Amino acid sequence: MNDASGPADSAYLGQGEAARLRTILEGTRAGTWEWNVQTGETVFNERWAEIIGYTLDELKLISIKTWLTHTHPDDLVVSDQRLQAHFRGDTDYYECEARMRHKDGHWVWVRDYGRLVSRTPEGEPEWMSGTHIDISASRAYQEKLETLQAEQQRTIERLEKMASRIPGLVYQFEMRPDGSIRFPYASAGIARIYNVTPDQVREDATRIFDAIHPDDHAHVREAAEASRLSGEDWICEYRVIVDDEIRWVFGRARPDFRDDGRIVWYGSILDITAQKELEERLRQIAVTDELTGSANRRQFMELLSREFFRYKRNGPGYAVILFDFDWFKQVNDRFGHNVGDLVLKETTRVLQDELRASDTLGRVGGEEFAILLPDSDMDSARQLAERLRQTIARHRFEGTDATLQGTITCGVAVADPDDDQSNTIMLRADKALYHGKSAGRNRVETFRSSGNAR
Numbered sequence: 001m002n003d004a005s006g007p008a009d010s011a012y013l014g015q016g017e018a019a020r021l022r023t024i025l026e027g028t029r030a031g032t033w034e035w036n037v038q039t040g041e042t043v044f045n046e047r048w049a050e051i052i053g054y055t056l057d058e059l060k061l062i063s064i065k066t067w068l069t070h071t072h073p074d075d076l077v078v079s080d081q082r083l084q085a086h087f088r089g090d091t092d093y094y095e096c097e098a099r100m101r102h103k104d105g106h107w108v109w110v111r112d113y114g115r116l117v118s119r120t121p122e123g124e125p126e127w128m129s130g131t132h133i134d135i136s137a138s139r140a141y142q143e144k145l146e147t148l149q150a151e152q153q154r155t156i157e158r159l160e161k162m163a164s165r166i167p168g169l170v171y172q173f174e175m176r177p178d179g180s181i182r183f184p185y186a187s188a189g190i191a192r193i194y195n196v197t198p199d200q201v202r203e204d205a206t207r208i209f210d211a212i213h214p215d216d217h218a219h220v221r222e223a224a225e226a227s228r229l230s231g232e233d234w235i236c237e238y239r240v241i242v243d244d245e246i247r248w249v250f251g252r253a254r255p256d257f258r259d260d261g262r263i264v265w266y267g268s269i270l271d272i273t274a275q276k277e278l279e280e281r282l283r284q285i286a287v288t289d290e291l292t293g294s295a296n297r298r299q300f301m302e303l304l305s306r307e308f309f310r311y312k313r314n315g316p317g318y319a320v321i322l323f324d325f326d327w328f329k330q331v332n333d334r335f336g337h338n339v340g341d342l343v344l345k346e347t348t349r350v351l352q353d354e355l356r357a358s359d360t361l362g363r364v365g366g367e368e369f370a371i372l373l374p375d376s377d378m379d380s381a382r383q384l385a386e387r388l389r390q391t392i393a394r395h396r397f398e399g400t401d402a403t404l405q406g407t408i409t410c411g412v413a414v415a416d417p418d419d420d421q422s423n424t425i426m427l428r429a430d431k432a433l434y435h436g437k438s439a440g441r442n443r444v445e446t447f448r449s450s451g452n453a454r
């Protein structure tokens with residue numbers, strides 16, 4: 001029993017038909033097998049042996065044991081289960097993929113396919129026939145594919161994990177030629193930034209504008225338009241409102257121009273609220289006088305400079321009131337430095353209430369203050385200075401264990417078209433103040449362009 005002229009052929013096929021089928025099978029490079037389930041008698045064709053590197057002669061004496069000894073034990077278990085199912089009539093065909101040991105030692109994957117062709121008079125399974133197809137190449141390809149897919153999955157999981165750690169999101173944002181927009185990919189962090197899930201914006205991204213602060217819509221769109229036209233990165237800082245809370249975000253993404261007219265931006269959006277708050281705190285510290293909370297000298301001079309340049313560009317006139325506590329040294333000497341500090345703080349608080357929102361009170365020296373009055377002339381500035389002087393003169397400062405009173409002297413000056421520097425007005429106000437001190441204090445003096453304080 002060595003070639004496929006097995007006993008089963010003649011039993012259930014005509015001779016011509018069997019030969020024809022054998023030719024077809026050879027054409028498909030299939031190994032064939034016939035097996036008597038009852039006796040173990042087995043017939044293979046030459047190709048069956050060739051798939052695992054042998055000739056039929058080398059495999060002699062052939063029986064079902066030939067299959068059993070060359071097949072991976074794990075696959076035999078599966079094969080047996082499938083055979084039993086087929087014998088019971090649960091399946092029309094027996095089908096199994098199995099590893100067979102090649103003569104060289106490596107495993108060959110075969111697809112084993114067969115069918116029962118006769119039963120004994122008692123109904124027991126008898127002859128069965130089938131084919132072996134070498135599927136090692138497709139199996140290897142499939143395994144490689146699975147390995148690649150698993151690697152890809154691991155990479156995606158790693159990226160997702162990293163993306164979930166950043167305070168924001170990483171994404172792909174697509175604009176189609178018809179202007180429609182979508183996020184083909186967005187990490188889970190999009191929920192924190194825009195209050196949407198990646199699925200909700202995969203096909204249409206317009207929902208994100210529900211979360212962007214209405215005042216920033218135009219800014220975000222303009223930045224995207226600039227990036228589209230220039231090919232430069234989209235860089236944008238804007239506010240979002242999620243759960244009634246305003247947060248600052250910073251977005252940066254690089255556009256990729258596709259041949260079909262789509263533009264896909266790759267980038268990230270980070271929550272920078274904490275950073276913004278810190279920046280704002282630092283900015284406040286940098287511009288505020290620590291003791292009184294008023295503008296510090298640097299900030300006052302900066303605002304004065306802006307006002308000066310506005311005036312030079314035909315802006316409205318403005319005025320400065322410079323004032324200084326009278327006999328302040330005595331306050332310190334009599335009541336102590338701490339009380340002196342309290343007086344300075346209290347003065348700031350009391351006078352601030354008298355000013356317009358557009359006015360700026362700044363501490364420009366130890367116990368010297370200045371007020372910048374935009375859009376003011378000499379008369380209104382002088383009247384205000386007079387009111388401030390009276391307010392302080394009437395005020396009772398509560399010291400630690402005594403109530404004290406004090407006065408201020410004010411020097412007032414207004415912008416002059418001949419001024420070529422922003423602080424020239426300060427020099428004039430200082431001159432007026434000096435005159436006020438000389439003239440007896442607790443007074444308001446104005447500086448007229450004639451150069452004299454009156």
Ligand SMILES: Nc1nc2c(ncn2[C@@H]2O[C@H](COP(=O)(O)OP(=O)(O)OP(=O)(O)O)[C@@H](O)[C@H]2O)c(=O)[nH]1
Nearest residue numbers: 324325326327328329330332337338340341366367
């Ligand atoms: N408590 C306190 N005192 C200050 C501060 N800065 C400056 N001074 C004091 O202010 C006083 C200013 O004194 P002077 O320049 O002699 O002026 P004055 O005593 O106010 O007299 P006139 O300005 O001439 O009316 C000094 O004693 C300074 O120590 C401060 O931040 N806190």
